[in-house]
Amino acid sequence: MKTVFEITKEYLIENKYDGLSGNDFGCDGCGIDDLMGCELDGFQRCSPAYKHECVICEVKECEYRKETGASECFKTEKQEKEKQP
Numbered sequence: 615m616k617t618v619f620e621i622t623k624e625y626l627i628e629n630k631y632d633g634l635s636g637n638d639f640g641c642d643g644c645g646i647d648d649l650m651g652c653e654l655d656g657f658q659r660c661s662p663a664y665k666h667e668c669v670i671c672e673v674k675e676c677e678y679r680k681e682t683g684a685s686e687c688f689k690t691e692k693q694e695k696e697k698q699p
Contacts (some may be wrong), residue, residue, distance in 0.1 A: 623649055626662055635663030635688040642678045643688025663688035670695065 616624075620658050626646055633645040642648060642695060643663050645675065668676070668685050670693065678687055 619650060629662065631662040632665035633663050633688045634660040635690050636660045642684070645686075661690050663690050664692045665695040686698065 622634075623646060625631075626674075631646075633643055633649065634657070635641070635643040636657070641660070643660075645665065666689050668679055668687070669679050671687075672694075676687075678684060
């Protein structure tokens with residue numbers, strides 16, 4: 615029998631998501647390779663998410679990036695790619 619972790623990971627991959635997001639309760643998400651790595655109580659509130667690259671992020675003063683030095687976070691909506699000049 616598969617675990618909840620395995621079922622979740624398969625679902626994300628099959629539906630072309632990059633990870634999970636818990637933005638509604640203060641989590642900036644996790645990628646498929648580090649799925650549920652924070653062992654956060656309440657991960658059942660997370661949603662399928664897409665990776666957002668910081669280099670083209672619309673949020674210029676990101677607290678998460680300042681605190682962690684991260685180069686990505688995860689959100690439920692897809693990131694718009696930077697427009698070419």
